[in-house]
Amino acid sequence: MTKNPLIQIQRRNGKPALPDSRVSFDEHLKMQDLDLRASKIEILQLNVGKLCNQACKHCHVDASPTRTEIIGRETIDHCLEVMRKHSIPTLDITGGAPELIPDFRYLVTEAKNSGALVMVRHNLTVMFEENQKDLPDFFAENAVEVVSSLPYFQEQQTDAQRGSGVFEKSVEALKHLNAVGYGVEQGLVLNLVYNPVGAFLPPEQASIEADFRRELRKRYGIEFNNLFTITNMPIARFLDWLRSSGNEQSYMNRLVNSFNPATVEGLMCRNTLSVDWLGNLYDCDFNQMLEIPVNVSNAQHISEFDVRELEGRRIATNSHCFGCTAGSGSSCGGAVG
Template identity: 55%
Template structure:
């Protein structure tokens, strides 16, 4: 089992050093690029989705993880902050979706209670699941729980073959992921229209994801043919040059080329669909960010915006100016990238 950058004492465990390194290896500024395209300032449009990162604890130590999550991390959202989130949801009925991520969000002791409360408030709930958590003894009943509350499962699987999956996520992860997917299918996921199962693929290396629609077609065919597994949608997500993926890019001497690749693939048409324009991200301590990536880089909401979920009101953050840095080129490359996959 690998260890987090934080445990290793790596300088790249510090967000400030990550931002410096991105500046050193990027030939253009994201803000200036938007200015050239007359797309600056980048303002949010609405807040449809509240994404909670409920902790850095995870049963895996994936090599590309922008959260630097792992079994050696201890940060977890407290019950009190979860209650602050529920209060915000009650105050702001226009937030239709609660998107729960981590680490492995299911490892947070308040996860199931919070899901139940969100569903009782009538909110759509998404669980960003690493799949292998379902194969642990303490979470073996997770498929039944998630199905029972009609939680949309967004599950990570880099490839329908083992090579890339195990290279990115650890030896044996592919087999466990297939076992977990079969259990999700067995309780109705992807067969019952109320139980959506989406898969997420990140490239296992310093390259961009392929065409989402084409890959989805192939994945559906191959996962069914090889393993009898069904799913609803495939999301292609570009790896963000943050935390462990940044560390790997730097160590493998790929960083400058990768940033040049993101810059070269900059697509002005992808800017309007970036996820920060329609979501708000909450850290384990309740602090607010434009997205999970900004959260990991400790780029809090812009000046004058509320700092904490308990201070969130319905209108103040809707039209806010989004904070950007060079990592944002990851969301605007090619066909775009967001938590819901390609944006173009």
């Protein structure tokens, strides 16, 4: 696994005859007179572990079927307690494939019973793993908001990124979700996630959403609610691919040169607190993978949760943050700018 959080990006400011300069993300914010701080915590994003039935080429978690890191009941209970005590309205469950964790259904039902909106980042193909056939019904019973990656509406691109046979299984899974009402009935939300299959930025969200809706309906009769565009983050497995394919420098330049200050206000790190499978706290899932902790002195673990310290904290940044501020911006909820 490649981890190099200190990497800095060469930035060209566009004026003639000036040499390339190295400007960090923080310095870039200062140049724009921007201050990136957390606001009220509205989403607890819990990464329950790195175990996954897939091993996607762009995965920032380095998740795969051979990973063994998974959350335990004690950490889950700490998270549930914090959500109840501080009335955090949304639990966003991610992984890996969260459904493979033994306590997944306990986590979902307990969070739901305490009144939270529960979102699950569901990779679709996990539905065909052992004992997972009833997932659509389980999701529907708990009104889970399902967020599923489908990088393209064609097989070639999807399988190139997510593995051979993934597209066909994903289409089948989407049909199962539609059959129980997802993407069709009110209250059963099915959102899809597009990310580029390569070293380029996502297209405009509304435009590609319209393409997905038209093509998935025409080819497979599939319905969904929204499509979110997400930029590939230059960390972990995607960074490995950028380097091995000779695209690292040009992609980094693309991100930096596409910096859009209008995205900063809506960045997900401002209202989301990320928790890892051990209970450690981060500003986002990407910082979690780079092991860049929250900028606070005493509340770095869910068991030490202190809302006074966490709200208003300065967000810890590094060069990968240019991925969230490029073009229309990127977050777990899609474009932000």
